[in-house]
Amino acid sequence: MIVLGVESSCDETGIALYDTQHGLLSHALHSQVAMHEQYGGVVPELASRDHIRRAIPLLEQVLAGAHIDRHQIDAIAYTQGPGLAGALLVGASVACGLGLALDRPVLGVHHLEGHLLSPLLASEPPTFPFVALLVSGGHTQLMRVDGVGQYALLGETLDDAAGEAFDKSAKLLGLGYPGGPAISRLAEFGDPSVYQLPRPMLHSKDLNFSFSGLKTAVLTLVKKQTTNLCEQDKANIARAFVDALVDVLLAKCLTAMKQTGLKRLVIAGGVGANSQLRNALNAAAQKRRFQVYYPELEFCTDNGAMIAFAGAMRLQLKPEAAQRDYAFNVRPRWPLNELGI
Template sequence: MLVLGIESSCDETGLALYDTQRGLLAHALYSQVKMHEEYGGVVPELASRDHIRRAIPLLEKVLADSSVQRSEIDAIAYTQGPGLAGALLVGSSIACGLGLALDKPVLGVHHLEGHLLSPLLASEPPAFPFIALLVSGGHTQLMRVDGVGQYAMLGETLDDAAGEAFDKSAKLLGLGYPGGPAISRLAEFGDPNAYTLPRPMLHSKNLDFSFSGLKTAVLTVVKNHPANICEQDKANIARAFVDAIVDVLTAKCMTALKQTGLKRLVIAGGVGANRQLRESLNAAAAKRRYKVFYPELEFCTDNGAMIAFAGAMRLQRDPNLAKKEYGFNVKPRWPLDSLSAP
């Protein structure tokens, strides 16, 4: 089965072709980061308009790169939610328009399910069941994954997600957008002993997270400084911030594995590309004889490959999920654990 995937939930336009026999045939991605840098964050209206401009050229690219004809596509999977409503509407309308024009069935896919399953695209994919740490945008969640569509929430953030804390703290330090990669790079030059920031809910008796207090602690440190913070001190604060988040995420993951008795941990989403987090998780897992799986770096951020793959996995189990029904709606808010197994 050959599935075209379309991703447009926020500020990246991604298209890909995944074949259940041959694997990923081609994928193409356009990031809007440079456009949004000027505003210090994503401007939803600009994001939506840019998806309109980019989608069809990216479609032509993946078709050319894979030497596939439009008529060979069996189904079209698109991100139905969660995400920015306007951006989701663009991808959904393009998918359903293509489906109508080509007489192909379409399937709405959960954006976070795409992230959750993206490590299965790696050369050494994890086997089910596993614990998954999903750290993408406004989401920080720990889940038990027993199969496609079989997700049990173990813990989630009660306020700011890890990615939001990265971006907001980076802004407090005067760093550019996107803030996550910027503050992580700066932290590499920081003194780990210069500052100590709180580890929210590190010793709680559950698997939930809270990062708003950590962001406030960064704000307090910055406000207590003279008007101009030197670059070295910025690096020291960045190091303290990154160490705090990494410590919390690592500890919660190890607790989840211990409580469930599982041995495999999957990391999915943009923060999963963070070098400090990977090093900490790898070291902690090695001590306990656990194994950690990551998506390829190019699939950590939003992309069409994960949507094509998630759609293909569902359709492989139930081909009737994709329908030739081209009226569409989007789901800007859509809990992942509300999905059912195909």
């Protein structure tokens, strides 16, 4: 079965083809980072308009890359939510319109489920069950994953997610958008002994997160400077921020592993590409003898491959989940724990 995946939840347009027999056939992605950078964040209306411009050319690119005709597509999966309403509507209308034209079933996919399953696209994928740390954009969650659609929420952020804290702290330091990669690179040149920032909820005895206080601590440090921050000061603050955030994520992951008794940990989402986090988790995994898995770097950000894959997995389990009436709706807010098989 060949499944076309369409992702348009925020500021990346992703199209991909996944074959349940031969794996990922082709994928293409357009990022809107350059367009939104001048505004310091995503402008929803601009994002929606750009998805409209990019979707069909990317579709043609993916079909050419896979060397197949569009009539060979068996089903179409699209991101139904969560995300920006206007952006989601573009992908949904493209998918359902194409489904109508080709007389193919379509399936709405949860964006976070796509991220959650994306490590299964790797050459050495994890097996179920596992603990998953989902750190994508406005979401920081720990889940127990026993199979496709079998998710138990262990803990989540109570305010700012890790990705939001990265972006907001980077903006305070005068860094570019998106903030995660910028602040991570700068932290490599920082002295860890200069500043110490709080580790919010590190000892809360639960698996929830809170990063708004960490961002506020960065703001306080910046305001204490009587002159403009020099590059070394910025690097030192960035290092303190990254060290604090990584310490919290690592500690919560280790607690989740201990509580569940599982020996496999999966990291998914954009923050999963962070080198400091990966180094800390790899060291802990070696010391405590568990396995940690990551998506390929190209699949840490939003992409069509994860949507095509998640759609294919659901259709294999429940073929009747796809629809042919081509009426669609989107779900800008959609808790992952509402999903079933």
